[in-house]
Amino acid sequence: MLARLSFRHGVHPAEKKELTAGLAIRRMPFPDEVVLPLRQHAGKPARLLVEPGDRVERGDKLAEADGFFSVPIHASGAGTVQSIGWWPHPDGSMAEAVRVSLESYSPQIPRPRIIPRWEGLTPKQVVDAVQRAGVVGLGGAAFPTHVKLLPPDDVSVDTLIVNGAECEPYLTTDHRTMVEYPERVQFGIRVMMHTLGVDRAIIGVENNKPDAIAILEETLPDDLDVSVQGLTVKYPQGYEKMLIRALTGREVPSGKLPMHVGAVVQNVGSLACIAEVFETGLPLIERVVTVTGPGVRRPSNLLVPVGTKLRDVLDFCDGLTDDAAEIVFGGPMMGASQPDLDAPIIKGTTGVVVLTHRESRARQVHPCIRCGHCLDSCPVFLNPSLLGQLAQAGRYEEMEEAHLADCMLCGCCSYVCPSNIPLSQMFALAKAGAKRRKQQAA
């Protein structure tokens, strides 16, 4: 059932998923050292619990959640806390991080732990268990998963939407997770539906992954209302707002969350991770990462300990080609360029895409010719052409009147702009400025 569900506008970059779509996930060997930033999720950074010199086992807590809108960080391997200090963060800044040197001959067996039996748990207890395991959205935004599991009393959620769209070019992380661990995804859905108290779940998968759609349909549970829906291949199909629109026809009001229209969206990787929490008791300490792009010698889908440095991951994939020019964490549409090979893979790192000079080159910026292609691509129906002119003139207040706040920074406008105007970059700056002004005013 390859239904043609989608949203309006969006763009069609070359998918390039064939580099890794057929490759099974391989477990990467433990590196000599992992670096775990305290800030790997949306919300407050975790609070440090360890000191240099402390001995930790795999799965031990290094830092605890700082309040409800935060999650703990766990050691992804057995070893010794070497130092705590500033370290290059994948977002381009420096962040406080725990360096753990791993023991080469450790069996990497976690401490014995009690595996919670989810059936007997109240929703609140499931939420606590998920938070304790440090689970965040594995689709890239790293939003704490347990927060979405506990809607406030004044909203009623009726649908769980499972995000298997994976609309970013190159990435096959979710694709391989669905193909190789369909039972885990289904188990995660079961736990979620139980906790949220919803009767219906829809798995949305872009039609370029027919094998994932087929295997998810085969493994659908008999006793629950779960369905698989094929989606048109289009970026940014995997954005919450676009996905909800495509699968339910509902539109999330500006400034509101998906749960206000009765939907909760979870990424397939996060669901598999929840399943693991209730299967093995292990927290989120490793994740699937697609290492790909024309600039890497051996593209792979890897299961990587969180905190593994970019350098080690690339080494394991036989290194870079001679013409490699740019390394992106995440997908090439929204990901961040990495200046430093020491940056660690964190919980939200969906992929490592290495581009060559062919794809990544400086392009001359021309004047806006008002072709309107950006308007035709904007999935939230803004006027990027106008916003761009306002940004260039420094008229930030007027940008807010032109609904800058609704911009999701998906990058469609920059992608299509024939004049190579860095629209989404200007909008990101303007948004940051607006946030600063608001904080100063408060």
Add this chain to the structure above:
Amino acid sequence: MGPALGDDVQLRLQASPHLKAPDSTPRIMWSVTASLIPIIAVAVFYFGPSALLVLIAATLGAVLTEWAFAPRGSLADGSCVITGILLGLVLPPGVPLWIAFVGGAFGIGFGKLVFGGLGQNVFNPALLGRAFLQAAFPAVMTTWSTVPERWSALRGDNLALPFMSPKVDAVTGATPLGLFKFEDTTTEVSKLMIGDVSGSLGETAGIVILVCGGYLALRNYLNWRIPASILLTVALFSGLLYAIDSARFASPMFALFSGGLMLGALYMATDMVTSPVTNSGAWIFGIGIGLLVVVIRTWGGLPEGVMYAILLMNALVPFINRATQPRPYGRSRVPKTQEAEA
């Protein structure tokens, strides 16, 4: 092992998105220029070497002005070449070359550069150049000279020196629209389609213009809604008039294929800079042009109204843009103030 994993790796840093669609502004401009080649070929076929000379003169005027007054590097985007060629295509074949040159220079200088260059102008520069020539040299601009020997002779006053009075012995023939308006003679539509009539250089062969413009529409280099709405409006409006009184009014097919309508609808009105950015705006823009064309042709003093129709609607584009802003995802159409009250 890759060699490049030391700390000597030069990594590029750039803001997302890291991928880019292949289209670029110069590529769009040069594609439009390339798509004009068949139209130029038809012009040369019908009007001989005169056509080529007029086109070259107009383009030279545009390019030299751009080179002299625009910031460095703006020649490469190709937009001034389009302006020059388009201006040449809407001039009579017998126009003195120096006038064509002045038109090109005026179009770029006053039609584009005074507004701030590419992307900033309100009016289509080629049409503004023509409007200027029409005002400054009304006699020359309405002299449709013909010669019996298509290939061996130049037409009219091509080689006249600046500000010399034109020779009067040129043989002239009226355009189909002129014939219709002032002498009540209809030209066969089949002749209009292939361009075997008197008129401006590149305006005569409607079919060729449709094909070339269609190619641009397929590549998304022009918004198909603009020519579609213009042509539909002209067909419907003139069809309505024709149905009322077929003796007084032109048939819809005649209206579509005569004069500068095809070139105007596909190449002039679709200039990205001077047309609306929204798709609903494109429809309004096109319908407005279509209505104005028929009104000017039917009740105006001039036989042809495409140029003024487009220029008038160009002036309204900022208002059309403002009125047709899309509704953002997750917001109601209600204006801000009412939204706050609700």
